[in-house]
Amino acid sequence: xxxxxxxxxxxxxxxxxxxxxxxxxxxxxxxxxxxxxxxxxxxxxxxxxxxxxxxxxxxxxxxxxxxxxxxxxxxxxxxxxxxxxxxxxxxxxxxxxxxxxxxxxxxxxxxxxxxxxxxxxxxxxxxxxxxxxxxxxxxxxxxxxxxxxxxxxxxxxxxxxxxxxxxxxxxxxxxxxxxxxxxxxxxxxxxxxxxxxxxxxxxxxxxxxxxxxxxxxxxxxxxxxxxxxxx
Numbered sequence: 001x002x003x004x005x006x007x008x009x010x011x012x013x014x015x016x017x018x019x020x021x022x023x024x025x026x027x028x029x030x031x032x033x034x035x036x037x038x039x040x041x042x043x044x045x046x047x048x049x050x051x052x053x054x055x056x057x058x059x060x061x062x063x064x065x066x067x068x069x070x071x072x073x074x075x076x077x078x079x080x081x082x083x084x085x086x087x088x089x090x091x092x093x094x095x096x097x098x099x100x101x102x103x104x105x106x107x108x109x110x111x112x113x114x115x116x117x118x119x120x121x122x123x124x125x126x127x128x129x130x131x132x133x134x135x136x137x138x139x140x141x142x143x144x145x146x147x148x149x150x151x152x153x154x155x156x157x158x159x160x161x162x163x164x165x166x167x168x169x170x171x172x173x174x175x176x177x178x179x180x181x182x183x184x185x186x187x188x189x190x191x192x193x194x195x196x197x198x199x200x201x202x203x204x205x206x207x208x209x210x211x212x213x214x215x216x217x218x219x220x221x222x223x224x225x226x227x228x229x230x231x
Contacts, residue, residue, distance in 0.1 A: 022053030103135030
């Protein structure tokens with residue numbers, strides 16, 4: 001049974017300012033259920049521990065959300081886990097086969113400068129374990145360094161929320177940086193599909209997806225690798 005650690009944002013405000021933010025719920029629930037339904041053991045943690053803030057922008061009327069979000073609303077066990085997470089730094093990460101970073105604009109405020117997260121990503125990468133992220137989740141990769149001393153993303157194919165998507169949702173000016181542009185500055189080979197359409201890719205043990213609609217495909221790529229390695 002593969003073990004997957006999901007690490008969500010703990011940022012509930014865009015800084016500076018008071019604009020609410022958090023995790024984009026579909027990007028947590030879709031991979032979570034995909035992993036669990038495929039037989040994986042999944043642990044949800046967060047940057048600071050406690051309740052994971054959920055971005056209200058990721059929710060619509062009951063019955064109109066993504067299927068995984070509707071399933072979450074009926075899942076008291078998962079709701080309780082999301083409401084009371086451990087900080088990832090308090091968890092022994094050595095036994096996990098993959099780390100998965102859900103997105104949401106909150107990640108732009110507490111992933112990039114978190115040294116402990118960068119070191120975890122580096123260790124997982126060097127051990128050949130799966131490092132995966134979707135939408136704004138790749139913000140957790142920007143401070144990680146590869147074994148050659150260069151940015152971990154340098155020369156690697158990466159999908160992430162695009163600059164044009166950020167402008168389309170009206171939050172480009174609220175972000176500390178544009179994720180696509182930063183990844184390119186670090187030497188990543190950023191690739192994308194049409195705005196807001198599913199797009200995910202794998203480059204070795206690094207798996208990334210472009211936007212919320214890409215969460216399913218990103219999770220599928222993770223499980224494809226883990227199940228292949230288990231054979």
